Amino acid sequence: MDIEKYESVGKWYEDMRSAGYAIPLAMCHGITQAMKELKMSFPEAFRLLEKNKRIILVGKSYIYNLQGHKGFKAE
Numbered sequence: 001m002d003i004e005k006y007e008s009v010g011k012w013y014e015d016m017r018s019a020g021y022a023i024p025l026a027m028c029h030g031i032t033q034a035m036k037e038l039k040m041s042f043p044e045a046f047r048l049l050e051k052n053k054r055i056i057l058v059g060k061s062y063i064y065n066l067q068g069h070k071g072f073k074a075e
Helices: 009-018 025-038 042-051
Strands: 055-058 061-064
Touching (some): 009 025, 009 042, 025 042, 025 061, 042 055
Antiparallel strands (some): 055 061
């Protein structure tokens, strides 16, 4: 998945769902909140949450830790 090609959570979500991935809506909300509060692009926020194990991919299912971006700073 080339996360860098996406500018928004919505388009990424649509493409991933079409490819058979399960994505909790709370994850989309959390990414959006991180983008706004940390002033990050979608790819930056996604990578930050992924790096800090708030987003985990298991098979074709995403798991989202509801702590989200709390406690993280923009890098």
